[in-house]
Amino acid sequence: MSVETGSRYRVHPALRSMPIDASRVEISAPFGTKRLRFAREIGARLERLSIEPSFARETLVKAVGTVIFEALVKYHFVLPEDASPALIGGLCVPTAQPAGQPLSVFDIETLCAGDAVLLHAPIQTTANSSVSVAAGGQRVRSQLAQSLRHPLGGDGQGVVIDLDFGAILHTKNLRLFDLGDVSFRPSMDSAQDVGERLRYVCRRIVESGGRPIVLGGDHAQAFYSIDALADRYPHLGVLQFDAHPDLYAMGAPCDAELNHANVMHWIRRMKHVASIWQVGVRDFFHQPTLNLRCEADTKIQSLSAFEAETQGYGRLLAQMDRSLPWFISFDVDALSHADFPQTTTPVLGGLSFYRLLACFEQLLSTFDIVGMEFVEIGDADHGAHDAAAVAARLVSRYLFHLGGAGPHGSFVYTPAP
Numbered sequence: 213m214s215v216e217t218g219s220r221y222r223v224h225p226a227l228r229s230m231p232i233d234a235s236r237v238e239i240s241a242p243f244g245t246k247r248l249r250f251a252r253e254i255g256a257r258l259e260r261l262s263i264e265p266s267f268a269r270e271t272l273v274k275a276v277g278t279v280i281f282e283a284l285v286k287y288h289f290v291l292p293e294d295a296s297p298a299l300i301g302g303l304c305v306p307t308a309q310p311a312g313q314p315l316s317v318f319d320i321e322t323l324c325a326g327d328a329v330l331l332h333a334p335i336q337t338t339a340n341s342s343v344s345v346a347a348g349g350q351r352v353r354s355q356l357a358q359s360l361r362h363p364l365g366g367d368g369q370g371v372v373i374d375l376d377f378g379a380i381l382h383t384k385n386l387r388l389f390d391l392g393d394v395s396f397r398p399s400m401d402s403a404q405d406v407g408e409r410l411r412y413v414c415r416r417i418v419e420s421g422g423r424p425i426v427l428g429g430d431h432a433q434a435f436y437s438i439d440a441l442a443d444r445y446p447h448l449g450v451l452q453f454d455a456h457p458d459l460y461a462m463g464a465p466c467d468a469e470l471n472h473a474n475v476m477h478w479i480r481r482m483k484h485v486a487s488i489w490q491v492g493v494r495d496f497f498h499q500p501t502l503n504l505r506c507e508a509d510t511k512i513q514s515l516s517a518f519e520a521e522t523q524g525y526g527r528l529l530a531q532m533d534r535s536l537p538w539f540i541s542f543d544v545d546a547l548s549h550a551d552f553p554q555t556t557t558p559v560l561g562g563l564s565f566y567r568l569l570a571c572f573e574q575l576l577s578t579f580d581i582v583g584m585e586f587v588e589i590g591d592a593d594h595g596a597h598d599a600a601a602v603a604a605r606l607v608s609r610y611l612f613h614l615g616g617a618g619p620h621g622s623f624v625y626t627p628a629p
């Protein structure tokens with residue numbers, strides 16, 4: 213991870229220092245995943261600096277040396293003065309059952325271009341339903357982990373086979389890494405804190421050439437995940453699958469607050485977002501007009517669920533700008549069978565699985581898809597056909613495409629004599 217370029221720093225306010233023996237101390241931070249050991253004298257110098265509101269880079273380098281300085285900054289024991297307070301709560305917490313290989317947030321810089329990086333962001337901006345969507349993304353991870361795992365466990369040899377597409381992916385080409393869950397401290401953190409951590413981590417992933425796969429959380433997370441792509445992709449397309457356009461406006465003070473129903477207003481105003489396609493939108497509703505302006509936004513185009521299901525995805529695939537990199541923001545309520553409590557705002561109708569899968573094949577083979585997210589997944593298990601299973605299936609196709617999977621042929625794996 214690149215060291216911050218800011219010139220003034222402060223010590224993490226909750227940094228802990230524990231003596232290990234007569235000559236060494238170990239430092240750690242709550243919710244951090246890293247511990248470092250130093251000579252006691254270094255620990256004492258750090259402690260003296262911790263009472264300063266901020267200090268110059270040179271002061272710290274002089275006190276601890278360049279190598280230790282860089283380690284302290286890399287692992288967030290020392291923060292840039294202007295770092296978001298969200299960083300203090302840690303970034304990602306490793307998960308017990310990762311999909312793919314576990315990756316520490318501090319090792320993102322070791323990624324290769326095209327590596328897929330999974331993480332779950334427990335963002336929830338509105339809780340007006342008995343079912344939570346905060347942790348639903350973990351179900352997508354479990355589904356994926358279950359399908360990708362070697363049946364005998366461990367690091368046994370194997371290949372991944374996709375029967376729908378007659379394809380085979382060698383596990384050495386399965387470059388999927390799991391950062392775990394974005395840190396969330398109940399009763400301490402807001403959705404914005406989690407969002408800022410998500411933005412920070414996503415920015416690092418794309419800087420390193422990785423492809424983020426973000427599992428939500430509600431759709432407000434798109435504000436952070438898509439904003440994070442701005443430097444790496446100054447002209448970006450956003451392909452939103454959703455029953456709702458998420459462009460709701462009431463002409464009331466609530467319009468000023470980011471939530472899962474209005475997030476696309478924020479995204480359409482982002483400079484780097486050059487085009488937005490909304491796919492699967494449907495239903496009818498009463499739109500207030502008082503205190504609101506009706507304007508044309510040429511960035512936004514849509515393919516309704518009715519068109520997708522009755523005429524196919526042809527117009528979308530023909531009209532999406534092929535010169536742009538695209539990020540897929542997938543709200544599972546786009547799906548025809550996503551009903552309560554698999555998602556919290558289900559809508560009659562929707563996209564059917566195999567037509568959608570075929571559309572994904574076209575997207576993955578003819579467009580540069582730089583990452584994707586799946587949001588609004590209810591935190592309840594509904595088995596093999598639920599929204600989380602569909603999301604995991606779509607992610608599996610992304611992995612096969614990124615890994616350059618080949619044809620399976622008519623081989624049968626048979627017990628060796």
Ligand SMILES: [Mn+2]
Binds near residue numbers: 456
């Ligand atoms: Mn949505």
